[in-house]
Amino acid sequence: MSRIAARFAQLKAEGRGALMPFLEAYDPDPATSMALLRGLPGAGADLIEIGVPFTDPMADGPTVQRAGQRALKAGGSLAGALAMVRDFRREDDETPVVLMGYLNPILSYGVESFCTEAADSGVDGLIVVDMPPEEADELAGPAREQGLDLIRLVAPTTHDERLPKVLEGTSGFIYYVAITGITGTRSATQEALAAAIPRLRRYTDLPIAIGFGVRTPQQAAEAVQVADGAVVASALIETLAASLDEKGRARPDTLRKVLDQVRGLAEAVRGARVSA
Amino acid sequence: MNQPLPNSLRQGPDGRGRFGQFGGRYVAETLMPVIQEVEQAYNAARQDPAFMTEWRRLLKDYVGRPSPLWLCERLTEHLGGAKVYFKREELNHTGAHKINAVLGQILLARRMGKPRIIAETGAGQHGVATATACALFGLKCIVYMGATDVERQQPNVFRMKLLGAEVIPVTSGAGTLKDAMNEAMRDWVANVSDTYYCIGTVAGPAPFPQMVRDFQCVIGEETKQQILAAEGRLPDALVCAVGGGSSAMGLFHPFLDDAEVQIIGVEAAGRGMETGEHAAAIGGGRPGVLHGNKTYLLQNGDGQIQEAHSISAGLDYPGIGPEHSWLHEIGRVQYVAVTDQEALEAFQLCSRLEGIIPALESAHGLAYVMKLAPTMAKDKIIVLNLSGRGDKDIFTVAKHLGESL
Numbered sequence: 001m002s003r004i005a006a007r008f009a010q011l012k013a014e015g016r017g018a019l020m021p022f023l024e025a026y027d028p029d030p031a032t033s034m035a036l037l038r039g040l041p042g043a044g045a046d047l048i049e050i051g052v053p054f055t056d057p058m059a060d061g062p063t064v065q066r067a068g069q070r071a072l073k074a075g076g077s078l079a080g081a082l083a084m085v086r087d088f089r090r091e092d093d094e095t096p097v098v099l100m101g102y103l104n105p106i107l108s109y110g111v112e113s114f115c116t117e118a119a120d121s122g123v124d125g126l127i128v129v130d131m132p133p134e135e136a137d138e139l140a141g142p143a144r145e146q147g148l149d150l151i152r153l154v155a156p157t158t159h160d161e162r163l164p165k166v167l168e169g170t171s172g173f174i175y176y177v178a179i180t181g182i183t184g185t186r187s188a189t190q191e192a193l194a195a196a197i198p199r200l201r202r203y204t205d206l207p208i209a210i211g212f213g214v215r216t217p218q219q220a221a222e223a224v225q226v227a228d229g230a231v232v233a234s235a236l237i238e239t240l241a242a243s244l245d246e247k248g249r250a251r252p253d254t255l256r257k258v259l260d261q262v263r264g265l266a267e268a269v270r271g272a273r274v275s276a
Numbered sequence: 277m278n279q280p281l282p283n284s285l286r287q288g289p290d291g292r293g294r295f296g297q298f299g300g301r302y303v304a305e306t307l308m309p310v311i312q313e314v315e316q317a318y319n320a321a322r323q324d325p326a327f328m329t330e331w332r333r334l335l336k337d338y339v340g341r342p343s344p345l346w347l348c349e350r351l352t353e354h355l356g357g358a359k360v361y362f363k364r365e366e367l368n369h370t371g372a373h374k375i376n377a378v379l380g381q382i383l384l385a386r387r388m389g390k391p392r393i394i395a396e397t398g399a400g401q402h403g404v405a406t407a408t409a410c411a412l413f414g415l416k417c418i419v420y421m422g423a424t425d426v427e428r429q430q431p432n433v434f435r436m437k438l439l440g441a442e443v444i445p446v447t448s449g450a451g452t453l454k455d456a457m458n459e460a461m462r463d464w465v466a467n468v469s470d471t472y473y474c475i476g477t478v479a480g481p482a483p484f485p486q487m488v489r490d491f492q493c494v495i496g497e498e499t500k501q502q503i504l505a506a507e508g509r510l511p512d513a514l515v516c517a518v519g520g521g522s523s524a525m526g527l528f529h530p531f532l533d534d535a536e537v538q539i540i541g542v543e544a545a546g547r548g549m550e551t552g553e554h555a556a557a558i559g560g561g562r563p564g565v566l567h568g569n570k571t572y573l574l575q576n577g578d579g580q581i582q583e584a585h586s587i588s589a590g591l592d593y594p595g596i597g598p599e600h601s602w603l604h605e606i607g608r609v610q611y612v613a614v615t616d617q618e619a620l621e622a623f624q625l626c627s628r629l630e631g632i633i634p635a636l637e638s639a640h641g642l643a644y645v646m647k648l649a650p651t652m653a654k655d656k657i658i659v660l661n662l663s664g665r666g667d668k669d670i671f672t673v674a675k676h677l678g679e680s681l
Binding site: 053054055056057058059060061062065072077078079102103104105106107108109129130131132134135152153154155156157158159162166177180181182185 | 292300301302303304305306307308309310448449454458461462465466467468469563564565566567568573575577578579580581
């Protein structure tokens with residue numbers, strides 16, 4: 001069983017949803033980013049998403065854009081993200097790690113060698129924002145061969161006729177984009193989510209995580225009341241960004257501030273009653 | 277309309293929106309449904325005689341088409357070789373070829389019931405054309421423009437405002453066309469239900485490269501008729517500057533199956549190819565994925581997109597339309613590059629010899645004609661797409677010539 005499937009099975013047995021914090025690899029520097037990654041499981045992360053910096057993150061709002069720019073300035077790359085996962089796996093062989101990013105760095109790396117090295121490094125799944133199912137064949141084969149889950153995004157605009165196509169070939173979990181918009185901007189209402197998630201369940205047995213606009217402990221708790229997981233990204237990056245000094249460098253309390261916020265989110269997620 | 281031949285080079289894209297390996301639809305899932313909606317609406321519209329008649333009427337009575345094909349006698353004499361003709365797209369209403377495809381797209385947006393139009397712009401020509409068409413049809417218009425370009429293309433920024441458009445300066449990245457396109461895509465993701473994204477070039481997710489090409493093909497179709505009337509034969513060479521490549525594709529496409537016509541796209545070599553500060557995606561890039569399509573891109577070894585550089589804001593883009601990438605790979609079109617300096621010289625020569633102040637974009641094409649014509653016999657014919665007029669560029673050029681206005 002893959003780490004992702006094992007983790008969701010375990011959480012289901014515990015009767016609770018997953019907290020999936022996001023961090024941008026190399027933001028604001030490799031050491032801080034690595035320390036943050038190492039600290040996440042202890043702070044209550046059930047799965048971890050690592051953003052791969054890209055110059056042109058078209059689906060991301062200003063917060064993630066700036067995180068990417070800081071990361072690139074610090075030397076961030078796809079190879080760097082893989083190296084972080086490899087280091088992380090020396091200490092943690094259970095927490096699933098998903099890489100989230102854009103297609104071009106993967107194409108540039110070479111699809112085959114990327115998939116091989118990602119699997120060797122201990123990556124469990126891939127979310128490629130600008131790769132809809134229609135364009136997935138290039139990556140899907142090599143990813144499957146290496147046992148990497150290809151996690152698809154489903155949006156509010158993904159209508160019923162389209163859903164089966166999007167879900168076909170998806171594994172690991174479904175990432176539900178809660179709003180029509182970019183990251184870090186708006187939040188979906190609880191009513192909208194309560195309508196959207198059951199619609200997806202009619203088409204899939206895979207776990208469903210909600211992302212885009214999940215910012216507060218309360219929102220994370222609400223997300224796992226209707227779905228199986230909550231992704232929190234921009235809210236954590238804002239905390240990290242606010243903690244940096246005027247030159248954009250980490251301060252001694254940067255790590256603690258972000259991890260404290262993760263703890264608060266984890267507590268809310270664990271305290272939420274799973275209704276389904 | 278020309279009927280495609282069985283082995284025609286004009287049949288692309290395929291059902292997946294691809295030209296060979298290039299093109300496609302690399303966008304976030306949120307946008308996929310609306311992009312498919314655009315494709316279906318376009319496929320219906322292009323087969324609807326009423327739609328095409330309305331577009332043709334606008335081209336004739338509002339834009340002023342057909343644009344003339346002008347024999348440049350003084351330039352020809354100066355260069356001492358092939359006869360040089362200009363396809364005078366700069367005489368179109370709004371001063372460039374952009375309006376051809378904008379009107380088609382705005383008619384499509386109306387047909388789709390989308391009241392809000394967004395666009396990206398580099399030099400401002402596409403922004404002005406979009407603002408113009410939105411004014412004509414009473415649609416809300418938002419134009420994303422890199423902050424650097426807002427600075428260097430002030431006259432066009434003011435034109436857009438006069439036309440009732442909202443111009444939003446984009447400060448991310450280098451603040452040029454690439455960043456404007458990112459921001460327009462982000463707007464579209466957030467406003468898919470009521471918004472149409474009027475893309476200005478033959479790039480972006482399918483069906484945009486095809487649709488913009490189809491509308492711009494009016495340039496090449498007219499050129500073909502006009503040169504046959506003037507010379508009784510097809511030209512020996514076609515030349516056009518290429519940024520995203522809409523003016524070039526519009527001229528080239530109707531001639532792709534005419535094997536005797538040599539076709540040359542001119543990229544911006546900026547400060548020189550050897551300096552790395554250029555905008556030549558084919559000359560100095562490699563295939564990748566950006567802005568919804570797979571195509572040649574300027575990128576580093578990690579697949580990060582690199583900033584382009586060109587004196588011409590309209591060419592200052594690290595990619596190129598996917599069909600150009602394909603035409604390059606199959607060898608049908610030859611892609612060359614000229615520097616900022618060469619374009620500046622062509623800009624001045626054209627002004628003095630022909631009384632036409634060309635856009636800096638078009639001046640890149642002309643700079644190559646200045647190299648090519650003298651190598652050809654006097655009975656040969658070159659057609660240059662003079663895609664835009666240079667009024668918007670006089671401040672940039674004055675600065676480079678050390679004059680203050």
